[in-house]
Amino acid sequence: MQKVKKAVIPAAGLGTRMLPISRCVPKEMFPIVDRPAISYMVNEAIDSGMTEVLIITGRDKDAIEDYFDYSPEYDAVLTAKGRGDEVELIHGEISRGNIFFTRQKEKKGLGHAISCARSFVGNDPFAILYGDDMIFSEIPVCRQLADSFEKYGRPVVGLKTVTKEQLRKFCSMKAEPIPGSTNEYYVTDMIEKPQPGEEFTDLAILGRVLLTPEIFDILDNTHPGAGGEIQLTDAMAEYARRYGMTGLEFEGRRFDLGSKLGFLEANLYAGTKHSEVGPAFTEMLKEFVKGL
Ligand code: UTP
Numbered sequence: 001m002q003k004v005k006k007a008v009i010p011a012a013g014l015g016t017r018m019l020p021i022s023r024c025v026p027k028e029m030f031p032i033v034d035r036p037a038i039s040y041m042v043n044e045a046i047d048s049g050m051t052e053v054l055i056i057t058g059r060d061k062d063a064i065e066d067y068f069d070y071s072p073e074y075d076a077v078l079t080a081k082g083r084g085d086e087v088e089l090i091h092g093e094i095s096r097g098n099i100f101f102t103r104q105k106e107k108k109g110l111g112h113a114i115s116c117a118r119s120f121v122g123n124d125p126f127a128i129l130y131g132d133d134m135i136f137s138e139i140p141v142c143r144q145l146a147d148s149f150e151k152y153g154r155p156v157v158g159l160k161t162v163t164k165e166q167l168r169k170f171c172s173m174k175a176e177p178i179p180g181s182t183n184e185y186y187v188t189d190m191i192e193k194p195q196p197g198e199e200f201t202d203l204a205i206l207g208r209v210l211l212t213p214e215i216f217d218i219l220d221n222t223h224p225g226a227g228g229e230i231q232l233t234d235a236m237a238e239y240a241r242r243y244g245m246t247g248l249e250f251e252g253r254r255f256d257l258g259s260k261l262g263f264l265e266a267n268l269y270a271g272t273k274h275s276e277v278g279p280a281f282t283e284m285l286k287e288f289v290k291g292l
Contacts, residue, residue: 001153004125004146004210005052007045010113011038011131012058012104017258026061027258028131032270033277036067037257039093041129046097048142050127054100054120056113065101068094109229111219118216125149125212128232133207134266136273137252145210148184148248155215155239156246157187158208160254168193170204171233174240175247185247187240192233193226203247205233206254215239 015022018030028038038055045053057064075087100120104113114128127142135141145156162170171192175185190205191198209232218235225231239245253269256262271281 001150002125003049004127004142004149005050006121006124006126007048007050007053007129007142008056008114008117008120008126009038009041009045009053009129009131010056010104010110011061011064012056012107012113013110013131013258014107015132015258018260018263024060026057026064027263028061029063029067030257030263032134032257032266033274036064037134037266038064038131039067040134041131042068042096042099044135044140045127045129045142048127048140048146050097050142050146052098052100052120054102054117055131056104056116057101058104058107068099070094109224109227109231111222111230111232111235114232115216115219115230118213121213121216123213125155125210127208127210130207132256132258134255134257135207135250135252136255136269137250139251141208141250141252142210144250144252145208145248148246149210152184152246154244154246155212155236156210156248157190157205157236158250159185159203159247160206160249161202162204162206164196164199164202167199167202167204168195170206172199172201173203173205173247174200175203178246183249185249187245187247189241190233190237192231192237203249205236208250209236211236211239214243 011028015027018027029036042053078087102116104116148156171190172194173187174189175187178184178186215235218238222230222235225234255266272278
């Protein structure tokens with residue numbers, strides 16, 4: 001089975017749930033302690049064995065590209081202060097893998113953003129990391145998906161069981177457990193933002209999928225759906241109905257950085273785990289909670 005070497009991170013959305021700040025700071029650049037969210041996603045892809053990462057940006061998102069470039073002014077100041085080892089550390093971090101950028105010129109939805117990856121993807125399988133979905137896990141989630149792809153040879157959607165209320169905001173899977181597996185399903189359909197009564201199961205896609213290039217022809221023929229946007233889910237649903245997909249209930253804790261609560265929670269979680277400030281922050285948090 002072909003190895004998965006490519007990843008795509010769509011990061012061109014407006015982020016209207018995070019207004020007013022998203023007007024001038026892309027939500028994918030929001031800090032998780034001391035690094036932008038998108039750097040965690042690039043690391044997840046590289047740690048999963050992917051070597052080429054395409055980030056889909058748009059107008060007012062230049063900060064994303066700048067982050068993955070050198071900063072000679074900072075480098076000079078740090079070196080002069082005897083902190084050259086920090087410069088090396090930063091250079092190492094931002095130079096992992098081959099990172100490419102392209103622009104989605106009109107914000108017509110996630111499905112449309114993925115269409116912009118067509119020439120980058122070519123004939124290869126590729127992982128998609130939703131740019132505002134942060135997942136902390138033992139094994140990087142893209143690796144978990146790639147293992148499943150290499151086992152069954154079918155596109156894979158990353159799943160979690162969610163509440164009925166949450167399901168209204170996500171998409172519901174028509175899925176049967178794969179015999180002999182505790183966390184894999186055979187998916188034959190899905191519905192985006194189901195109304196009560198429309199849902200198939202409580203399994204929803206959360207933040208990571210692994211697709212094959214057949215999706216692009218389907219996307220070309222996908223009409224605007226929920227919210228008037230070209231929905232990736234609608235194209236994946238068509239794929240699932242035609243050929244079937246694998247659903248993988250992945251191990252990991254997921255945070256929605258596109259929502260205020262999700263962003264705050266992600267920082268609390270990452271703060272407590274941080275190698276430098278984690279223990280002190282945890283103590284601070286315990287004291288803080290006592291006063292609530
Ligand atoms: P969301 O579904 O959260 O959409 O995108 P959004 O428009 O950014 O946010 P809200 O709903 O207005 O708050 C999921 C991911 O897909 C990207 C986003 O940047 C985000 O990382 N996306 C979304 C695009 O790249 N292009 C789009 O047209 C829409």
